Amino acid sequence: MKFNPPSPRDTQQIAGHISSWLGTHTFHHSQFADVRQLVDAKQRQQLSISLCIPTLNEEKTIGKEIVVFKGELMKRHPLLDEIAVIDSGSTDKTREVAAAFGADVYLSSEILPEMGEKRGKGENLWKAIHQLKGDLIVYIDADITNIHPRFVYGLLGPLLLRPEIQYVKAFYDRPLVMSPGVRTAGGGRVTEILVRPLFSLFFPELTALIQPLSGEYAVRRTLLETLPFPIGYGVETSHLIDVYQRWGLDAIGQTDLDQRVHRNQPTADLGKMAFGIQRAFLARLKSLGIVKSLPELSTILRQFQSRDGRYEELEHTIREEERPPMIEVPAYRKKHGLPLK
Amino acid sequence: MQTPEQSQGRATVEQLLHALPDRIQAAEALREQLLANLVLVGEIPAPTFHEAARVETLLMRWSESGLQNCSRDAMGNGVGLLPGSEGRRNILIVTHADSAFDDTVDHAIAMQPDRIAGVGVAENALALATLATLPALLDHLQVRLKANLVFLAAGRCVGRGNLEGLRHFLANNALPLHHGICLEGTPLGRLSYQSIGMRRGEIHCRVPAEYDWTRFGASGAVLAINQVISRIAAIPLPRRPAASIVLGSLEAGHTYDHVATQAVMRFELLSESSALVQQISAQFADIVAEVGAQSGAHLDLDIFAQREPGGVAIGHPLVRVGRQIVEALGVPLRITPDTAELSALIDRKIPALTIGLTTGHAVDDEHEQVQIRPLYQGLAQLVTLLQAMDGGLCDEV
Numbered sequence: 001m002k003f004n005p006p007s008p009r010d011t012q013q014i015a016g017h018i019s020s021w022l023g024t025h026t027f028h029h030s031q032f033a034d035v036r037q038l039v040d041a042k043q044r045q046q047l048s049i050s051l052c053i054p055t056l057n058e059e060k061t062i063g064k065e066i067v068v069f070k071g072e073l074m075k076r077h078p079l080l081d082e083i084a085v086i087d088s089g090s091t092d093k094t095r096e097v098a099a100a101f102g103a104d105v106y107l108s109s110e111i112l113p114e115m116g117e118k119r120g121k122g123e124n125l126w127k128a129i130h131q132l133k134g135d136l137i138v139y140i141d142a143d144i145t146n147i148h149p150r151f152v153y154g155l156l157g158p159l160l161l162r163p164e165i166q167y168v169k170a171f172y173d174r175p176l177v178m179s180p181g182v183r184t185a186g187g188g189r190v191t192e193i194l195v196r197p198l199f200s201l202f203f204p205e206l207t208a209l210i211q212p213l214s215g216e217y218a219v220r221r222t223l224l225e226t227l228p229f230p231i232g233y234g235v236e237t238s239h240l241i242d243v244y245q246r247w248g249l250d251a252i253g254q255t256d257l258d259q260r261v262h263r264n265q266p267t268a269d270l271g272k273m274a275f276g277i278q279r280a281f282l283a284r285l286k287s288l289g290i291v292k293s294l295p296e297l298s299t300i301l302r303q304f305q306s307r308d309g310r311y312e313e314l315e316h317t318i319r320e321e322e323r324p325p326m327i328e329v330p331a332y333r334k335k336h337g338l339p340l341k
Numbered sequence: 342m343q344t345p346e347q348s349q350g351r352a353t354v355e356q357l358l359h360a361l362p363d364r365i366q367a368a369e370a371l372r373e374q375l376l377a378n379l380v381l382v383g384e385i386p387a388p389t390f391h392e393a394a395r396v397e398t399l400l401m402r403w404s405e406s407g408l409q410n411c412s413r414d415a416m417g418n419g420v421g422l423l424p425g426s427e428g429r430r431n432i433l434i435v436t437h438a439d440s441a442f443d444d445t446v447d448h449a450i451a452m453q454p455d456r457i458a459g460v461g462v463a464e465n466a467l468a469l470a471t472l473a474t475l476p477a478l479l480d481h482l483q484v485r486l487k488a489n490l491v492f493l494a495a496g497r498c499v500g501r502g503n504l505e506g507l508r509h510f511l512a513n514n515a516l517p518l519h520h521g522i523c524l525e526g527t528p529l530g531r532l533s534y535q536s537i538g539m540r541r542g543e544i545h546c547r548v549p550a551e552y553d554w555t556r557f558g559a560s561g562a563v564l565a566i567n568q569v570i571s572r573i574a575a576i577p578l579p580r581r582p583a584a585s586i587v588l589g590s591l592e593a594g595h596t597y598d599h600v601a602t603q604a605v606m607r608f609e610l611l612s613e614s615s616a617l618v619q620q621i622s623a624q625f626a627d628i629v630a631e632v633g634a635q636s637g638a639h640l641d642l643d644i645f646a647q648r649e650p651g652g653v654a655i656g657h658p659l660v661r662v663g664r665q666i667v668e669a670l671g672v673p674l675r676i677t678p679d680t681a682e683l684s685a686l687i688d689r690k691i692p693a694l695t696i697g698l699t700t701g702h703a704v705d706d707e708h709e710q711v712q713i714r715p716l717y718q719g720l721a722q723l724v725t726l727l728q729a730m731d732g733g734l735c736d737e738v
Contacts, residue, residue, distance in 0.1 A: 060451055064380055
């Protein structure tokens with residue numbers, strides 16, 4: 001049965017649903033710290049689990065991530081069946097370091113070569129669906145310096161213990177001990193300035209996601225293979241809209257993973273991200289029929305810098321290309337024994 | 342003719358040494374678990390007196406590994422017991438849980454295929470990670486000791502901690518300890534079986550804010566402490582018994598353009614002779630009093646840690662076996678005295694050794710690094726030494 005989202009005007013209904021959803025679908029990683037319980041649930045449901053780490057020049061942090069996940073969640077507790085690095089063509093030693101610590105390392109361009117090669121993190125995530133074996137796939141960014149097993153078990157917990165949940169997002173930096181008083185729980189700059197206002201306008205229930213742009217999430221393959229994949233900055237936003245439109249907010253969960261320490265991005269880079277997200281967002285509005293037509297959108301972001309007392313323009317070409325749902329790719333259907341369309 | 346060990350069905354030293362290559366290989370199989378423990382333990386800051394979070398992590402590891410009586414005592418020590426098949430003897434394996442770095446220092450650990458870098462990885466997160474992984478390693482090797490193995494992550498050891506946690510444990514522990522192993526991250530090949538006399542302290546210098554430099558002919562705390570250093574440098578040290586004065590760190594002032602009103606110098610006095618350490622301490626006190634009187638600065642001598650010389654002889658079977666293991670590993674033997682945990686065990690007449698686990702550099706620095714590959718030798722050394730202790734090969738006849 002298709003999910004019928006409430007109209008943005010139904011503010012009372014939306015507020016009520018968000019409130020109940022926050023109570024039932026928002027978790028803290030400590031709820032899943034008993035990894036043996038998760039392993040039992042995995043084995044009972046006869047599931048396999050893959051971890052995908054998309055990389056581009058991450059030699060400084062990738063080794064530690066693999067060691068921690070492999071040591072804790074493969075060797076100590078058999079929660080993960082596969083740890084794979086999908087690399088976009090790093091020019092440093094990322095692939096060498098990852099392989100030295102026992103990860104399966106793939107060059108994105110060598111997966112589904114007949115589909116060509118596109119640049120972008122979303123491309124790696126999409127190709128991982130074909131390359132990896134798991135029924136559940138966890139995506140973790142490679143630039144986390146305070147890596148801990150909670151980043152994985154915190155996201156897998158809801159999928160393993162709550163069968164109705166399909167897609168689990170991470171959020172960060174909320175105190176574990178709840179003290180009296182009010183504290184703003186927020187995302188990053190792009191979330192608060194761009195994405196949450198857009199969600200408020202068009203998909204108000206999705207505002208309940210504390211950090212919709214976080215790069216860490218866990219998804220059931222059965223859902224993942226049906227999602228189209230923008231390969232650039234818009235992948236996370238588009239996923240949430242697609243999952244929400246088809247299955248509703250109750251198919252989504254979110255887990256507080258406490259602190260995440262990573263590189264801070266310069267404001268100019270956030271501008272590029274915001275540009276890409278808006279292109280993907282507008283494309284979704286059009287494909288869902290929420291807006292009837294759009295003019296042809298520019299692919300050029302213009303930014304400015306001053307040099308020697310003069311201002312000069314910088315042009316960045318940002319395309320938000322989109323890969324089709326993996327279930328539509330012939331090689332994938334063949335690999336999984338599905339009839340070719 | 343059979344050796345006593347052979348006649349009693351026990352492994353001989355030669356048999357244990359023969360098994361070293363297999364032990365090294367087996368240790369490599371636990372690489373990820375050990376290194377994951379290193380990250381999970383080592384990234385928790387644990388300045389002395391604030392090591393509880395690190396100790397709790399270890400206790401959880403031990404508890405999950407089946408150790409018994411895992412608990413934290415009043416001094417912050419984490420203790421666990423791996424029961425032996427017979428349990429008639431007890432071996433203590435200990436390292437300090439605290440570190441010299443406070444929690445404002447970035448404790449992130451970086452890992453490359455051949456090495457690990459980060460604050461405190463050698464001193465002393467690697468030893469703690471080894472304690473966390475040892476139950477799994479013994480299990481993997483199918484080594485079941487007859488003796489109980491007491492795991493101790495000792496709190497309040499470093500600096501002003503002055504081994505307070507370990508001493509508290511030894512004073513209150515109900516199990517008689519027959520042998521001890523003190524673990525250090527580096528260097529592999531290190532063998533310490535004796536403690537030397539030591540005094541550790543600080544000299545504080547303060548001048549009043551309204552200090553009149555024209556009246557005294559000196560310019561604040563820096564010059565006053567400099568006078569102290571000059572006088573210390575002139576103390577004659579005999580060749581025998583050997584003695585050393587270590588001036589470890591010096592801090593003074595804050596800016597370019599203001600006379601420093603405070604200075605602190607940290608030092609250690611070391612000697613094979615307890616009397617000589619005492620004598621030099623007295624000279625320090627005289628110097629501090631005299632420079633204070635002459636300069637008008639307020640000088641304080643604060644000696645807050647001391648060790649007495651002691652330990653087993655180099656011919657003791659424990660040391661002999663320890664040397665044989667290091668030599669069989671083919672790494673350079675580094676016999677050095679110890680003023681850390683070993684000295685507390687020596688005070689209690691417990692035969693013990695301090696060993697290192699791998700090679701490294703910039704130890705005690707914010708750029709510490711340890712090598713991964715030699716670590717497997719270090720782990721093999723540890724297991725072999727435990728088996729030798731367990732088999733009675735380290736007992737004094």
